[in-house]
Amino acid sequence: xxxxxxxSRNLAPSDxxxxxxxxRSIVLVGMPGAGKSSIGRRLAARWGxxxxxxxxxxxxxxxxxxHEIFSRYGEAHFREGERRVIARLxxxxxxxxxxxxxxxxxxxRTRAALRQSGALSVWLKCPARVxxxxxxxxxxxxxxxxxxxxxxxxxxxxxxxPLYAEADVTIACTDEGPDVTTRKVADAILAHRAPDGVRVExxxxxxxxxxxxxxxxxxxxEIAQRLEGRRCVVVTDRNVAxxxxxxxxxxxxxxxxAIAAEILLxxxxxxxxxxxxxxxxxxxxxxxxxxxTIVVALGGGVVGDLAGFAAASVLRGLxxxxxxxxxxxxxxxxxxxxxxVNTRHGKNLLGAFHQPRLVLADTAALRTLPRRxxxxxxxxxxxxxxxxGQMWDWCEEHGPxxxxxxxxxxxxxxxxxxxxxxxxxxxxxxxxxxxGGRALLNLGxxxxxxxxxxxxxxxxxxxxEAVAIGLGLATELSARLGxxxxxxxxxxxxxxxxxxxxxxxxxxxxxxxxxxxxxxxAGDKKARDGRLRFVLLRGAGHCFTADDVPDDAxxxxxxxxxxxx
Numbered sequence: 001x002x003x004x005x006x007x008s009r010n011l012a013p014s015d016x017x018x019x020x021x022x023x024r025s026i027v028l029v030g031m032p033g034a035g036k037s038s039i040g041r042r043l044a045a046r047w048g049x050x051x052x053x054x055x056x057x058x059x060x061x062x063x064x065x066x067h068e069i070f071s072r073y074g075e076a077h078f079r080e081g082e083r084r085v086i087a088r089l090x091x092x093x094x095x096x097x098x099x100x101x102x103x104x105x106x107x108x109r110t111r112a113a114l115r116q117s118g119a120l121s122v123w124l125k126c127p128a129r130v131x132x133x134x135x136x137x138x139x140x141x142x143x144x145x146x147x148x149x150x151x152x153x154x155x156x157x158x159x160x161x162p163l164y165a166e167a168d169v170t171i172a173c174t175d176e177g178p179d180v181t182t183r184k185v186a187d188a189i190l191a192h193r194a195p196d197g198v199r200v201e202x203x204x205x206x207x208x209x210x211x212x213x214x215x216x217x218x219x220x221x222e223i224a225q226r227l228e229g230r231r232c233v234v235v236t237d238r239n240v241a242x243x244x245x246x247x248x249x250x251x252x253x254x255x256x257x258a259i260a261a262e263i264l265l266x267x268x269x270x271x272x273x274x275x276x277x278x279x280x281x282x283x284x285x286x287x288x289x290x291x292x293t294i295v296v297a298l299g300g301g302v303v304g305d306l307a308g309f310a311a312a313s314v315l316r317g318l319x320x321x322x323x324x325x326x327x328x329x330x331x332x333x334x335x336x337x338x339x340x341v342n343t344r345h346g347k348n349l350l351g352a353f354h355q356p357r358l359v360l361a362d363t364a365a366l367r368t369l370p371r372r373x374x375x376x377x378x379x380x381x382x383x384x385x386x387x388x389g390q391m392w393d394w395c396e397e398h399g400p401x402x403x404x405x406x407x408x409x410x411x412x413x414x415x416x417x418x419x420x421x422x423x424x425x426x427x428x429x430x431x432x433x434x435x436g437g438r439a440l441l442n443l444g445x446x447x448x449x450x451x452x453x454x455x456x457x458x459x460x461x462x463x464x465e466a467v468a469i470g471l472g473l474a475t476e477l478s479a480r481l482g483x484x485x486x487x488x489x490x491x492x493x494x495x496x497x498x499x500x501x502x503x504x505x506x507x508x509x510x511x512x513x514x515x516x517x518x519x520x521x522a523g524d525k526k527a528r529d530g531r532l533r534f535v536l537l538r539g540a541g542h543c544f545t546a547d548d549v550p551d552d553a554x555x556x557x558x559x560x561x562x563x564x565x
Contacts, residue, residue, distance in 0.1 A: 031153070031156060033134030035178060035181065036099035038178045041097075043185060057085050057089065061081070067145065079110075082104055090114060105167070106159070124173050126174075165224075165254035167221075169192050197210055209334075209422065211361045211411065212362070220251045223257060223358060230258060231289070232259055232321075235310070240303065268302065270457060271303075276341075277306060295318050297321070300328060308320055308338075309351050325368075326366075327377025327380075328463065330366070331381050332417065336438075339351050339354050348525065367405065376463065378399060378499060380467060383471060387443060444471035445467060447466075448466035449466070449470075450520035450524070451508070460509065465502065469503060476557060478538070480553060480557065483536055483538050505563065517558055532549060533545060534547075
């Protein structure tokens, strides 16, 4: 396996044996009457951990009951003290189980302190009927003193539930016994597996790529932790919407993020057009956005590129969240901030650099993909392998399992691809380095983009399929120039052939004119002063850019591969 991810928040997998304790602090949040203290004490006893009750700690520090703090100094003063006490409790060396007051997690700074501490937050979500029975006639709860408890509960639940939904784990509780609830909570904590995380560090900021299952239904929680806006526009295509839009709606709704518009594109590369771009921009403007309105791209690379370009354009830049649902988008196009559309002159010649504020790669979405889409995505995975070196050996060994649907292999492919691309983008965000840098990510693309354009950007040749053929051509060109071993082109092509992919131009259902291909390549955005620019290899892990490749070498290669004069 490859090295562990740069940032990993994983706990034990759900099939691991029970642990003496979860290894970090557990913080219970929820409404008054949810049972946080009684459940917390039982969890602490179960795992041999200290138990702390935030309200008790506050009263001991202040020397007076909480209801007196409220009456003397007001709620704002109490919340400030509460935040300091909770931050102190979870920052200790020893993990604890902490029960918080009902309003503690509502405070944004308290939520941030808990996340920063590494504590696991657990929302005990109780129905109103259970809570009402537990809080009625309890005069120790200041918000319920001299008030109708049902009215107070309704008001508090409306305001607080979207914030509680940001917790790491949610447990639906009923009026079952506390021991039953404790077992449910303990099992959920030990089974919880946080997503892998890769951080993209840029000069003007940073953003997270989260990778794991279930992120569509956590989309609202993850977005709410990072962005201020609570309105969004979702851009997707009709096929993706049928599979994944309901889960995204649910995920956004739990934290109160309202969908101001849902914009559906036709599926396929043809949607990356000026006409569709104009339609998307007008639809976003129809939703009356402000500069905090979030554009959420749900789908593959076409959706992400087009939605990102629209986000870059409207109001001179709206916050943008990528929710990629294809392998190709998860490993490549959703990361790095390149957005754009195609024109008759070529692929991605009109666009902008507009970095997402967050990428949510829900690997469960990959299970809905047909094999051909996985194959296309693997073209980019293999490219990253050739760039990184060690990853290429991993690709050769684990590619068949990944394309057969092995969840672990696919997760590793996404994580390691994102790690590599994040490092490259951080080093050369706007592709300005004269040599190397971000341009290396175009390995195989000079040939691949030309083939795509000649095939009309349709179903005849998908982008990742074109990249796979382009990688074979790039390695073959490198071998002919004496840069790499003569066996490398065969290894690359054999790898893709083992996965059931086409590996040569001659295997495509059309013929290519040499001059047409060379014309496409000359118009590629990577060309400089009319000279073709290639990414070449001395071996896996040793790639470089070159603009001095003899024209005759390129022409001979394309002719040998089946191009017609």
